[in-house]
Amino acid sequence: xxxxxxxxxxxxxxxxxxxxxxxxxxxxxxxxxxxxxxxxxxxxxxxxxxxxxxxxxxxxxxxxxxxxxxxxxxxxxxxxxxxxxxxxxxxxxxxxxxxxxxxxxxxxxxxxxxxxxxxxxxxxxxxxxxxxxxxxxxxxxxxxxxxxxxxxxxxxxxxxxxxxxxxxxxxxxxxxxxxxxxxxxxxxxxxxxxxxxxxxxxxxxxxxxxxxxxxxxxxxxxxxxxxxxxxxxxxxxxxxxxxxxxxxxxxxxxxxxxxxxxxxxxxxxxxxxxxxxxxxxxxxxxxxxxxxxxxxxxxxxxxxxxxxxxxxxxxxxxxxxxxxxxxxxxxxxxxxxxxxxxxxxxxxxxxxxxxxxxxxxxxxxxxxxxxxxxxxxxxxxxxxxxxxxxxxxxxxxxxxxxxxxxxxxxxxxxxxxxxxxxxxxxxxxxxxxxxxxxxxxxxxxxxxxxxxxxxxxxxxxxxxxxxxxxxxxxxxxxxxxxxxxxxxxxxx
RNA sequence: CGGGGCGUGGCUCAGCUUGGUAGAGCAUCUGCUUUGGGAGCAGAGGGUCGCACGUUCAAAUCGUGUCGCCCCGACCA
Numbered sequence: 001x002x003x004x005x006x007x008x009x010x011x012x013x014x015x016x017x018x019x020x021x022x023x024x025x026x027x028x029x030x031x032x033x034x035x036x037x038x039x040x041x042x043x044x045x046x047x048x049x050x051x052x053x054x055x056x057x058x059x060x061x062x063x064x065x066x067x068x069x070x071x072x073x074x075x076x077x078x079x080x081x082x083x084x085x086x087x088x089x090x091x092x093x094x095x096x097x098x099x100x101x102x103x104x105x106x107x108x109x110x111x112x113x114x115x116x117x118x119x120x121x122x123x124x125x126x127x128x129x130x131x132x133x134x135x136x137x138x139x140x141x142x143x144x145x146x147x148x149x150x151x152x153x154x155x156x157x158x159x160x161x162x163x164x165x166x167x168x169x170x171x172x173x174x175x176x177x178x179x180x181x182x183x184x185x186x187x188x189x190x191x192x193x194x195x196x197x198x199x200x201x202x203x204x205x206x207x208x209x210x211x212x213x214x215x216x217x218x219x220x221x222x223x224x225x226x227x228x229x230x231x232x233x234x235x236x237x238x239x240x241x242x243x244x245x246x247x248x249x250x251x252x253x254x255x256x257x258x259x260x261x262x263x264x265x266x267x268x269x270x271x272x273x274x275x276x277x278x279x280x281x282x283x284x285x286x287x288x289x290x291x292x293x294x295x296x297x298x299x300x301x302x303x304x305x306x307x308x309x310x311x312x313x314x315x316x317x318x319x320x321x322x323x324x325x326x327x328x329x330x331x332x333x334x335x336x337x338x339x340x341x342x343x344x345x346x347x348x349x350x351x352x353x354x355x356x357x358x359x360x361x362x363x364x365x366x367x368x369x370x371x372x373x374x375x376x377x378x379x380x381x382x383x384x385x386x387x388x389x390x391x392x393x394x395x396x397x398x399x400x401x402x403x404x405x406x407x408x409x410x411x412x413x414x415x416x417x418x419x420x421x422x423x424x425x426x427x428x429x430x431x432x433x434x435x436x437x438x439x440x441x442x443x444x445x446x447x448x449x450x451x452x453x454x455x456x457x458x459x460x461x462x463x464x465x466x467x468x469x470x471x472x473x474x475x476x477x478x479x480x481x482x483x484x485x486x487x488x489x490x491x492x
Numbered sequence: 493c494g495g496g497g498c499g500u501g502g503c504u505c506a507g508c509u510u511g512g513u514a515g516a517g518c519a520u521c522u523g524c525u526u527u528g529g530g531a532g533c534a535g536a537g538g539g540u541c542g543c544a545c546g547u548u549c550a551a552a553u554c555g556u557g558u559c560g561c562c563c564c565g566a567c568c569a
Contacts, residue, residue: 019563037561093568114569148493148567155568208569216569228569265569298528336529343529354528364528448565492568 020223024273025152028282028345038150038157045345046269048290050160053268054140056192056287057162060184066136066164071118073142074109079117082242086116089209093145111144116210116235116261119165120243127167127257130249134177135167135257153270154227154492161265167245167257171236174258175213178234181262182215185230193268194285194398195219195275196405197229198428198487200453205437208261212236218452218487220405221274224426226452226489229271232262275401282346283368285397286390293325293386294342298335298354311358315351319383323390343368348393349386369393369400409487411464415443415476418488422447428489430461432482434475442477449488458485 025031030046042050058068074097081087090113097109112118119137127135140162150156164181168174182199189195202214211233219229239245240256249255276283286292295312299305312327319325328338335352342350352364363382365374367389377385408427412418421429433439433451444450458469475482 022562033561089568143569145568149565159569161569231569263569267569296528300527331527334527334529334531336527336531338530339528340530352528356528 020277021154021270021274022152024277024282025270030269030273031152033152036157038147040152040156042160042266045290049269049272049284049288050266052288052290053188053192054162057184057188057264058140060188061138061162061164064136064180064184066138066166068139069137070139070141071112071115071122073112075112075115075118077108077110079121080110082117083210083239085238086210086242090114090145093147095144095146112141113143113145114261114263115139115141115143115163116165116239117243120239120245120259123165123167123257124243124245127245127247130169130247133167133169133247133257134173136164136177137166138162138164151270151492153273154267156266159266161263163261163263166260167240167247168259169247169249169255169257171258174236174260175234178213178215178232178260178262181260182217182230182232185217185232185262185264188264189217189219189229189268189271190398192285192287193272193275194287194394194401195229195271196398196402198453198455198459200455200487202231202453203437203440203451203486205440206451206453208233210235210238211261212238216453218489219271219275220408220428220489221271221492222277222404223274224408224490226428226487226491227267227271227274228452228491229268230262230264233260235259235261276346276397280340280371281344283397284346284348286348286394289346289348290324291326291342291345291347292323292390293319293349293351294338294347295325295327295351295353296335296338296342297327297329298352300355304355307358308353308355312353315353315363315379315382319386322383322387339366343371349389365389367393369396406460407462409459409461411461411469412476413473418443418476419447422449422488422490426490428452428459428487430455430458430469430485430487431476432473433484433486434478434480434482435484436475436478439475439477443488447490449490452487452489452491454484454486459487 028045029043030049031043032041034041077096080090094113095111097111098105123135126132142158142160144158147155147157166177168177186197186199189197197217197219199217200215202216207214208231213234215232216228217230219227221227237256237258239259245257246254247257272288273282276285295315297308297312299308309329316325316327346368348368350366352366357363360376361379362376363379365377408425409430410421410427411430412421413431418429418431440451458466460466472481472483474480
């Protein structure tokens with residue numbers, strides 16, 4: 001068994017602010033280090049969480065008219081070079097295969113860092129007429145990016161993700177798609193992961209290599225650092241031109257398609273960990289939790305054991321249609337041990353069931369989000385009670401995270417104030433920015449904070465009510481006129 | 493690639509300064525008692541101390557080299 005079971009270990013988990021992510025991920029058995037540096041093994045419990053995210057998102061992707069497909073892992077090196085910005089952005093972090101079948105390859109193969117190029121190669125064959133558009137595809141895949149520094153779930157050399165790739169006849173339609181899918185990500189994050197986000201536009205320096213515009217959703221982790229949780233790109237005709245992805249329009253004219261691409265990854269599991277946890281461990285939101293309800297039987301004698309387990313199985317039967325549920329009937333652990341164990345693993349609801357409960361026809365329920373103990377809940381109508389409770393926990397986790405985000409989002413009007421805030425209380429800082437990359441770089445060099453995005457809507461701020469925030473102001477760095485507010489933060 | 497730290501039973505670490513037969517806690521196994529918030533007692537198994545070379549009568553300990561990992565910076569979903 002894992003070391004979670006050791007009290008001193010758990011205390012260690014609490015103390016290590018910096019290592020919290022890896023501690024939680026390792027001790028809760030979500031992931032483990034692999035023999036290859038920078039890579040991780042996703043263990044069954046962690047993978048089950050990813051499957052929940054994946055299934056929820058997959059449905060939304062299909063509901064918005066996309067189809068899944070699969071493109072190969074290997075990309076001819078020449079493909080990557082076709083789009084100038086793209087190759088410049090990705091070349092340094094590409095893994096390249098030079099040998100196969102015992103021979104040096106004639107053309108090197110890049111292990112995909114993302115699939116725009118190979119997909120466009122195929123698109124150019126498939127798209128002929130305006131009648132072939134829009135072409136709306138998605139793929140679930142692994143990608144490899146040779147990062148210098150890695151962290152479990154947040155940045156690993158290989159990671160799992162989905163990448164959507166679409167072709168449209170017009171700029172407007174492609175831009176609409178870009179925003180639509182960003183909205184899907186926002187919904188996934190807020191309604192399933194219970195993580196509030198800020199959505200907006202990336203500045204030029206943070207734009208995807210090869211895109212015209214990049215939009216993103218940004219979350220604020222419990223340690224005050226921002227995390228980019230998803231991106232959606234309007235690619236314009238950049239890749240279409242590089243790969244000759246053209247169609248004949250209604251007038252018989254040949255046109256380049258307008259494209260989008262968008263993705264979220266296993267990083268979302270990292271976001272989940274870094275958003276929902278306390279000193280007792282993880283807190284899974286019910287809609288994503290691999291196990292939503294755990295039943296802990298309590299008994300002394302063999303006779304009691306038999307009776308209690310029978311009742312547990314009855315309850316499981318009556319609930320399993322609606323919940324992912326598990327009975328922890330292991331004999332070698334005491335009930336108290338199991339309470340702590342499942343709390344650490346973040347199971348949202350626990351049912352304690354012992355002889356006393358059985359004779360009273362009740363159960364004891366403990367909710368993970370508040371650790372509140374609900375005694376004497378009637379077995380009659382339990383299903384409805386749990387459905388309601390589950391919704392409540394889901395909403396409460398979002399509310400807590402949202403309160404945290406709002407409390408740690410502040411407006412600053414000057415560089416001096418900015419520096420003071422970012423060093424003392426990390427979080428989102430909203431401020432005016434003139435739009436020049438030199439001012440952006442200046443802040444980055446001084447504070448390590450970057451512009452996370454130009455938000456669609458100014459987020460609620462701790463110190464200034466939204467309705468009082470001005471539309472125009474002065475850049476915190478150069479003091480020139482600024483017509484936009486941006487969100488700064490230190491980021492993962 | 494720079495700076496810092498660490499490699500000793502499954503896990504967390506002590507021992508190293510000042511060389512002299514490898515330790516603790518947790519975990520595991522057996523037995524009995526236990527079980528509503530991390531159970532107790534008794535017993536047992538398990539490590540050529542990352543690797544290599546060197547110094548020495550003798551190396552976990554000293555020296556040189558090497559490999560790996562973690563943390564901090566430069567790159568990024």
